[in-house]
Amino acid sequence: MDKFQTTCPYCGTGCNIDLLVKNNKIVKAEPTKGHHVNDGELCLKGLYGWEYVHSPRRLTKPLIRKKDGVFSKKGELVEVSFDEAYDFVASKMKKTVDEYGSDSIMGFSSARCTNEDNYAFQKLFRMQGTNNIDHCARL
Amino acid sequence: MTNDLTEFATDTEVLFLIGTNTSECHPIIAMQMLRGIERGAKMIVIDPKETDMAKKADIYIQTPVGYNIPFLNALINHIIKEDLFDKEFVEKYSHGLEYVKYAVADFTPQRVEKETGIPASKVIEVAEMYAKAGTAAICYTMGMTQFIDGTSNIFSLSNLAILTGNLGKKGAGVNPLRGQNNVQGACDMGALPNVTAAGLVTDEGVREHIKSIWGKEISSKPGFALTKVPHEIEEGKIKFLYVFGENPVMSDPWTEHFIEAVEHLDTMVVQDIFLTETAQKADVVLPAASWGEKDGTFINTSRRVAYVSKAVEPATGIVPDWKVICNIAQRIGLQGFDYYKAEEIWDEVRKVNPRFFGGLSYARIIKENGISWPCPDETHIGTPVLYEDKKSMLPDGKFKLVPVIYADDKNDRTKLEKELINHLNIPNDYPVGSGALSEKVNEEYPCLFTTGRKVYHYHTGTMTRECKPLEMGADIMGPAIEVSEDIALARKLENDCYAIVENKRGKIAAKVKINPDLRHGTIFTTFHYAEADGNELSNAEDTDPLSGMNPLKMTIAAIRKISEEEFIQVRESTDMHMHPSEQYRTVRR
Numbered sequence: 203m204d205k206f207q208t209t210c211p212y213c214g215t216g217c218n219i220d221l222l223v224k225n226n227k228i229v230k231a232e233p234t235k236g237h238h239v240n241d242g243e244l245c246l247k248g249l250y251g252w253e254y255v256h257s258p259r260r261l262t263k264p265l266i267r268k269k270d271g272v273f274s275k276k277g278e279l280v281e282v283s284f285d286e287a288y289d290f291v292a293s294k295m296k297k298t299v300d301e302y303g304s305d306s307i308m309g310f311s312s313a314r315c316t317n318e319d320n321y322a323f324q325k326l327f328r329m330q331g332t333n334n335i336d337h338c339a340r341l
Numbered sequence: 342m343t344n345d346l347t348e349f350a351t352d353t354e355v356l357f358l359i360g361t362n363t364s365e366c367h368p369i370i371a372m373q374m375l376r377g378i379e380r381g382a383k384m385i386v387i388d389p390k391e392t393d394m395a396k397k398a399d400i401y402i403q404t405p406v407g408y409n410i411p412f413l414n415a416l417i418n419h420i421i422k423e424d425l426f427d428k429e430f431v432e433k434y435s436h437g438l439e440y441v442k443y444a445v446a447d448f449t450p451q452r453v454e455k456e457t458g459i460p461a462s463k464v465i466e467v468a469e470m471y472a473k474a475g476t477a478a479i480c481y482t483m484g485m486t487q488f489i490d491g492t493s494n495i496f497s498l499s500n501l502a503i504l505t506g507n508l509g510k511k512g513a514g515v516n517p518l519r520g521q522n523n524v525q526g527a528c529d530m531g532a533l534p535n536v537t538a539a540g541l542v543t544d545e546g547v548r549e550h551i552k553s554i555w556g557k558e559i560s561s562k563p564g565f566a567l568t569k570v571p572h573e574i575e576e577g578k579i580k581f582l583y584v585f586g587e588n589p590v591m592s593d594p595w596t597e598h599f600i601e602a603v604e605h606l607d608t609m610v611v612q613d614i615f616l617t618e619t620a621q622k623a624d625v626v627l628p629a630a631s632w633g634e635k636d637g638t639f640i641n642t643s644r645r646v647a648y649v650s651k652a653v654e655p656a657t658g659i660v661p662d663w664k665v666i667c668n669i670a671q672r673i674g675l676q677g678f679d680y681y682k683a684e685e686i687w688d689e690v691r692k693v694n695p696r697f698f699g700g701l702s703y704a705r706i707i708k709e710n711g712i713s714w715p716c717p718d719e720t721h722i723g724t725p726v727l728y729e730d731k732k733s734m735l736p737d738g739k740f741k742l743v744p745v746i747y748a749d750d751k752n753d754r755t756k757l758e759k760e761l762i763n764h765l766n767i768p769n770d771y772p773v774g775s776g777a778l779s780e781k782v783n784e785e786y787p788c789l790f791t792t793g794r795k796v797y798h799y800h801t802g803t804m805t806r807e808c809k810p811l812e813m814g815a816d817i818m819g820p821a822i823e824v825s826e827d828i829a830l831a832r833k834l835e836n837d838c839y840a841i842v843e844n845k846r847g848k849i850a851a852k853v854k855i856n857p858d859l860r861h862g863t864i865f866t867t868f869h870y871a872e873a874d875g876n877e878l879s880n881a882e883d884t885d886p887l888s889g890m891n892p893l894k895m896t897i898a899a900i901r902k903i904s905e906e907e908f909i910q911v912r913e914s915t916d917m918h919m920h921p922s923e924q925y926r927t928v929r930r
Contacts, residue, residue, distance in 0.1 A: 204652075206650040206651070206652040207648075207650060208632075208633070208648070208649050208650040208652065209522070209639050209641075209647040209648065209649050209711075210522065211522050211632040211649075211804070212522060212799050212805075213366060213367050213518075213519070213520055213521065213522065213799075214367070214518060214519025214520060214521060214522060214523075214524055214525065214641055214642035215346065215367055215369045215370050215518075215641060215642060216522070216639060216640075216641025216642065216643070216645055216647055216711070217369050218647070218710065218711075221633065221650075221652040223652050223653055226653050226654055227653065228633060228652060228653060237710060238347060238645075238710060238711065239346065239347065239369070239641065239643075239645070239711070240369045243369060243372055244369070245368035245369055245796065246368075246796060246797060246810075246811065246815060247796075247797070247798075247799060247805060247811065248369075250808055250810035250811055250814075250815075251799070251804065251805055251808050251811060252633065252808070253807065253808040253809060253810070254614075254615075254631070254803075254804040254805070254807035254808055255631050255632070255633045255634065255653065257615070257807040259615055259616070259807065260614055260615065260628075260631070260656070261613065261614060261615060261616060261620075261626065261628035262628055262656045262657075262658070262659065263628065263658075264625070264626060264627050264628060265616075265623075265625065265626040266624065266625050266626075267623070267624045267625070273624070275624065279616075279621075279623075279626060284658050284668075287625060287627055288627075288665075288668045288669055288672055289672060290625060291583075291610050291625055291627070291669050292669050292670075292672035292673045293672075294581060294607070294608045294610075294625075295581060295583075295608075295669070295673060296673050296674075298580050298581040298607060298608065302580050304560065305562075305564070305578070306578065306579060306580040306581060307579070307580070307581040307582075307583070308564070308565060308570060308573075308579045308581070308582050308583070309582075309583045309584075309585075310567060310570075310582070310583070310584040310585065310587050310589060311527055311532035311585065311586075311587075312523075312527065312532075312585050312586025312587050312662075313521040313522070313523050313524040313526075313527040313532075313587075314521055314522060314523065314586045314587070315523065315527075315585070315586040315637075315662050316523065316526070316635070316636075316637025316638055316639060316649055316661075316662075316663070316683065317523065317526040317527075317529070317530050317637060317638045317639070317640065317646075317686075317687065317690065318637045318638065318661075318663045318683040318686040318687055318690075319585075319586070319637065319661065319662035319663045319666070320523070320526060320527045320530040320531075320532045321530040321531070321538065321663075321686055321689070321690055322662075322663040322666040322667060322670075322678070322680070322686060323532065323585060323662070323663075323666050324530060324531045324532045324537070324538075325555070325670075325677070325678070326666050326669065326670050326675070326678075327564075328531075328537070328551075328555075328559045328560070329555065329557055329559075329670070329675045329676075329677065330673070330675070331559075331560050332560055332564055333534050333535065333542050333559070333560050333562060333563055333564035334534065334564035334565050334579070335531075335532055335533065335534060335564055336532065336533060336534050336564070336565070336566055336567035336570075337527045337528075337532040337533070337567070337587065338521065338567070338587045338589070338592060339521065339524040339527060339528060340487075340566075340567060340568065340888075340889075340890055340891075
């Protein structure tokens, strides 16, 4: 079994957790002993809140709303390839900026994700000339 | 937080908790506080709900939802009147004592008693316990900020800390207990409409500095705040919305309005790990790696930068969020998104804000189990306590005492603020605050309605409801509408009967739980459950003029008992949620 020390993904306390991993599956979470923040203790969510990582309902393929095989607001979400999804988002974003200006795009970033994710996301918007970026800290 | 959360255990003499249900929402911080109490620390709790921490407190005050500024001003009034403030600290390190003195003059402990029934003697007891402590720590959460006067609430709290010299020392400070793992980090990274990782977008020096790293000029015009977005979409100003790692359909106030607004978008992209209630409304859904499947860093509530480790490989094709974002940026043709690993992004952040992060390499963060910013170089030990030199981050290095007044009618706030500014000759660039209630109970909606969390779940439940020991174990009872005893009595509600709570924005139906810990006239529920999400009713129309925050913690509502048939009908008509488990729905019925 492998052990990885990490930081809890729930509230802002920042408890450290040792994840025990077997065959690429998390099997147990233990509080990191002697850690400055949580000193060998964890709450219920820290101890048992990791199962979602392996949920069968996790998204594994991109989806685009389509009707009769083409994008349509009135369509249903259907699975597409990663290339198609990335190309589609990039072209829509570019087209919106070209047509309506930089401030017609808006991003909701995530207080649930890493610094690196958040930095990349705000850079994506600011590099296109807008400061229309906010996140769920308020909620 | 100005301070480190472990100081509650080791140094704080008086804990001042307001608008936080710490044991439910931050159990490990509560543990550190209880260690402090074992050591001999005293605790004051102020909240409309008599929480577990309130039951352990030396003094507990049950305020009405939203009644914060008159109460805090009364504390300040007593502290000034009785000369309990730290004269040396105030004189040497702050401005504005005269302004605050004037603003609190009418707010006596007796007025609080008259308006709420809270005995004046108890208000005085709180003021004296806080002011006389050697080190006192103020702790708060959204029970202070999610109001139309949230910013002014925090001005009042910082006034208390400045007046009593409770800044720049261990165990003291003004401490927002952050609700989400990386709120601090998302703000520090510049995921805000007016702030970049280097500072304000309106600051030319900041823009120059970013240009020197990105090779591109950024806009000087602040963007839209999240709370304005539904309106800006309806106005046709926002055409393309990209949401990642967030579930605004459930977490934003007034669900129905938000859903209606996003239908007007040309394109809505949602990037997430599940087909959330928000993703179901999207035009494009992009999957990404979750926690446990990617490396990176979070910054906790004590500004401590900590490492997040990859433990397992994600499914084929699934990459971290930053990589999805870079894939899109590169296809648009943007430069500067060719990062090979997360650490390269972090090293760019260190260049953008060397004052905070210069000394924080991945190697050091891992080796030292996290370090609090500012940490400008590799030899700096980090800063668990801010302001130890008694200097604020403002240009003149002084702390500002901010006068906060109160308006009986929310529409009078600007007028009253102007009168105060004119009367005292307050300079234009000096902050002034004001309080008011966003809504007042009336005949149609006679109850105060507020929301919060349960210890078993997290926010909109996207992750925790997919964990069986939480969803099917500890929390098998599911959503409940908690009511105070007087509400139950007047409407003949019993435990486990069905009820509907509604106001002009929306309605939810769930089983009733009579909660004697709630102040009279109060209804409480969570926003964990798509089948009964408190935010269906939340106020999205009013905002804090300074922060743009909606009053999510306060609205008005009516409640009535309903039959099981009506309950099922309401539930089916509002069903949108992503956890399709008939099993527990039947149990919970």
